[in-house]
Amino acid sequence: EADIYQTPRYLVIGTGKKITLECSQTMGHDKMYWYQQDPGMELHLIHYSYGVNSTEKGDLSSESTVSRIRTEHFPLTLESARPSHTSQYLCASSEDRFFSYEQYFGPGTRLTVT
Amino acid sequence: GIQVEQSPPDLILQEGANSTLRCNFSDSVNNLQWFHQNPWGQLINLFYIPSGTKQNGRLSATTVATERYSLLYISSSQTTDSGVYFCAGNTGTASKLTFGTGTRLQVTL
Numbered sequence: 001e002a003d004i005y006q007t008p009r010y011l012v013i014g015t016g017k018k019i020t021l022e023c024s025q026t027m028g029h030d031k032m033y034w035y036q037q038d039p040g041m042e043l044h045l046i047h048y049s050y051g052v053n054s055t056e057k058g059d060l061s062s063e064s065t066v067s068r069i070r071t072e073h074f075p076l077t078l079e080s081a082r083p084s085h086t087s088q089y090l091c092a093s094s095e096d097r098f099f100s101y102e103q104y105f106g107p108g109t110r111l112t113v114t
Numbered sequence: 115g116i117q118v119e120q121s122p123p124d125l126i127l128q129e130g131a132n133s134t135l136r137c138n139f140s141d142s143v144n145n146l147q148w149f150h151q152n153p154w155g156q157l158i159n160l161f162y163i164p165s166g167t168k169q170n171g172r173l174s175a176t177t178v179a180t181e182r183y184s185l186l187y188i189s190s191s192q193t194t195d196s197g198v199y200f201c202a203g204n205t206g207t208a209s210k211l212t213f214g215t216g217t218r219l220q221v222t223l
């Protein structure tokens with residue numbers, strides 16, 4: 001099992017604020033992902049990274065940005081939060097094995113923008 | 115990308131009952147996972163099962179890759195089994211998972 005951590009777990013913030021959601025993993029996984037999930041709905045991939053200095057946009061368009069300076073760390077930033085950003089954000093990581101990419105998820109961050 | 119369909123969308127069981135959840139894929143997948151999302155939103159890995167059958171306690175899963183579906187069996191259900199069950203998969207060399215819309219399970223006393 002991968003150990004993957006997200007902070008904060010819950011965040012309520014006003015419109016226009018800049019926020020950074022933290023994600024870190026201790027398993028040395030090269031691949032990391034950010035998913036967005038509205039309550040009761042399926043997860044949608046918004047960003048992923050295949051290693052240090054590698055970031056790509058996912059299937060769902062997002063105004064957030066990510067960086068990957070260290071293998072274990074994959075933060076997500078919103079420069080100016082809006083109520084439409086209210087959602088749960090889940091970070092995941094997986095090993096880099098050919099055709100075998102079991103993903104492990106962090107506990108998530110519930111973001112509310114007022 | 116692939117399409118993932120889960121059925122049934124909602125399920126209510128009495129404690130002790132058995133159930134089968136189904137996941138259909140529009141294309142062949144080489145990575146298939148089942149997750150349980152608890153009421154606090156955490157995704158718990160249940161099975162990594164691109165093919166074959168696996169069992170873990172009261173839960174088991176079977177994937178028939180050639181027919182593009184997977185089944186999750188829950189036996190002797192307990193109230194702690196309540197939550198949303200997701201399947202997800204990917205194709206080719208892409209590691210990005212596509213999720214189904216989930217099955218919402220409620221187990222009552």
